[in-house]
Amino acid sequence: MMPLMLLPDWLSAEGLFDLLGPWALIGFTAILFLECGLFIGMFFPGDSLLFLTGLLITTGAMSEPLWLVIAIFYVAAVAGNIVGYHFGAAIGPSLLNRPNSKILRPEYVTKTHEFFEKHGSRAIVLARFVPIVRTLITAVAGIAGMDRKKFYVHSAIGAAFWVGGVTVLGALLGEITFVRANLEPILLAMVFVSVIPIVLEIRKNRP
Numbered sequence: 001m002m003p004l005m006l007l008p009d010w011l012s013a014e015g016l017f018d019l020l021g022p023w024a025l026i027g028f029t030a031i032l033f034l035e036c037g038l039f040i041g042m043f044f045p046g047d048s049l050l051f052l053t054g055l056l057i058t059t060g061a062m063s064e065p066l067w068l069v070i071a072i073f074y075v076a077a078v079a080g081n082i083v084g085y086h087f088g089a090a091i092g093p094s095l096l097n098r099p100n101s102k103i104l105r106p107e108y109v110t111k112t113h114e115f116f117e118k119h120g121s122r123a124i125v126l127a128r129f130v131p132i133v134r135t136l137i138t139a140v141a142g143i144a145g146m147d148r149k150k151f152y153v154h155s156a157i158g159a160a161f162w163v164g165g166v167t168v169l170g171a172l173l174g175e176i177t178f179v180r181a182n183l184e185p186i187l188l189a190m191v192f193v194s195v196i197p198i199v200l201e202i203r204k205n206r207p
Helices: 013-037 039-043 046-059 066-096 106-127 133-144 148-173 177-181 183-204
Strands: none
Touching: 013 046, 013 066, 013 133, 046 066, 046 148, 066 133, 066 148, 106 133, 106 148, 133 148
16 A cells, blocks of 8 residues: 555545445445455555444444445455466466566566465465555465465455454544544554564564
8 A cells, every 4th residue: 555645635545435425335345356456456545444444334424334344345355365366377377488577587486485385374364464565465376376275265364354353443443533533644553563564574584
């Protein structure tokens, strides 16, 4: 996710809600699907959409029950990951056959495959909480040939923690005046905190 202050107003979580109006739930679901599976989705504010949705439900701005919204978002997040994985698996061979490719070299994929074999479960789960990474890692997992069943299982686990945790957090904090008045810095703090697990994991596994 791009820093919120760099996003155009209509692409922020609040801007999208104002733009979509009564279609907010459908629109948010589509956005989460894209962000979790396709490269174009990396510019959408997934974390803030989840948090804001929980807040909107608590304050009555959205009438759908919280459990239903979480269930719908969960399905969208998992489905997005599955599509992204198979997209990566499909385009991987053609990209690897380009001898002059400086971005996706066979040795990069080999190293990525080894990383997934060693840390696959934790990598997929932790990546859920890191903007942009959660979009890219699905395709990379497919390109690197990560075991499909292993990817499905840990993608589902990560989606449960991410969708459920962030949306419920927004619902719990939604009635606090301070939170509503300082939503943008709070969401920025969430992005910062979400990167910490990946940084710690990288440092832990450095040779």
